[in-house]
Amino acid sequence: MADFTKRRPGAPPGFFAVEAAGLAWLSVPGGAPVAEVLDVTEESITLSSVATVRPSAAASRAFGQQLARTHDAGAAAFGIGPDGWDGDGFIGNAPLSLRPHRSWGEFYAAERVLPYARTAHRTGALSSPGLRVIEAVAERLNAGEFDDPAPPARIHGDLWAGNVLFTATSATLVDPAAQGGHRITDLAMLALFGLPYLSQVYDAYAEHSTLLPPHWPDLSGLHQLHPLLVHTVLFGAGYGEQAVEVARRC
Numbered sequence: 001m002a003d004f005t006k007r008r009p010g011a012p013p014g015f016f017a018v019e020a021a022g023l024a025w026l027s028v029p030g031g032a033p034v035a036e037v038l039d040v041t042e043e044s045i046t047l048s049s050v051a052t053v054r055p056s057a058a059a060s061r062a063f064g065q066q067l068a069r070t071h072d073a074g075a076a077a078f079g080i081g082p083d084g085w086d087g088d089g090f091i092g093n094a095p096l097s098l099r100p101h102r103s104w105g106e107f108y109a110a111e112r113v114l115p116y117a118r119t120a121h122r123t124g125a126l127s128s129p130g131l132r133v134i135e136a137v138a139e140r141l142n143a144g145e146f147d148d149p150a151p152p153a154r155i156h157g158d159l160w161a162g163n164v165l166f167t168a169t170s171a172t173l174v175d176p177a178a179q180g181g182h183r184i185t186d187l188a189m190l191a192l193f194g195l196p197y198l199s200q201v202y203d204a205y206a207e208h209s210t211l212l213p214p215h216w217p218d219l220s221g222l223h224q225l226h227p228l229l230v231h232t233v234l235f236g237a238g239y240g241e242q243a244v245e246v247a248r249r250c
Contacts (some may be wrong), residue, residue: 006047014087021081023176025178030069033167034176036048047174053166061201062169062170064200065205067186069208077101077102080098092234097115103145105109109142111230114138115227119233154178154180156186187202193212
């Protein structure tokens with residue numbers, strides 16, 4: 001099976017280097033497997049091949065357990081980037097700030113919700129009433145309404161189903177936007193665009209984590225707000241409407 005090279009001529013500085021740093025940081029003993037970086041340049045990254053198979057319940061349970069271990073490896077702060085990385089990063093083709101904060105709510109409002117909502121509003125992809133709805137959620141985040149005692153987790157940051165490659169025994173992670181964040185963020189992202197055997201992933205994760213708040217499924221929409229706003233910036237107003245509806249339910 002051939003190695004895989006992803007190329008982007010004219011990529012912004014650090015585009016592939018931060019991806020490589022994220023994969024290395026997420027490579028935790030006993031954690032979720034990650035693709036091995038074989039080479040990285042300013043315009044490309046080469047990863048080892050992954051023998052993918054059809055998803056299964058058993059592999060999904062193994063992945064859930066391993067993902068809990070990855071998260072529990074921790075991070076120095078909410079919003080901080082991978083160890084050894086200095087600067088910001090990317091989520092897909094969008095810029096991603098990697099600046100540390102003491103509390104999750106403050107970080108999520110300042111670095112994940114408001115910048116993308118305001119960019120979407122400037123480009124016309126988010127209406128003024130919609131922006132006000134999202135700004136109201138940001139005020140509650142800043143006030144600490146959604147904070148809990150769990151320390152920062154070591155999260156993938158862009159854990160939609162396309163970045164989870166199922167293998168015979170588990171799943172391998174690719175294309176991270178790695179950062180210190182909240183555990184629910186990765187779990188909510190798995191649900192946003194649909195992962196097979198999601199309930200098995202969740203059950204195994206919950207069995208091996210003591211740091212999820214009991215009501216965490218009720219917070220999934222809040223954690224999906226950022227990726228929906230990123231999609232609004234990149235792909236337009238349809239995602240903006242979805243983001244506003246999610247914000248209204250927070």
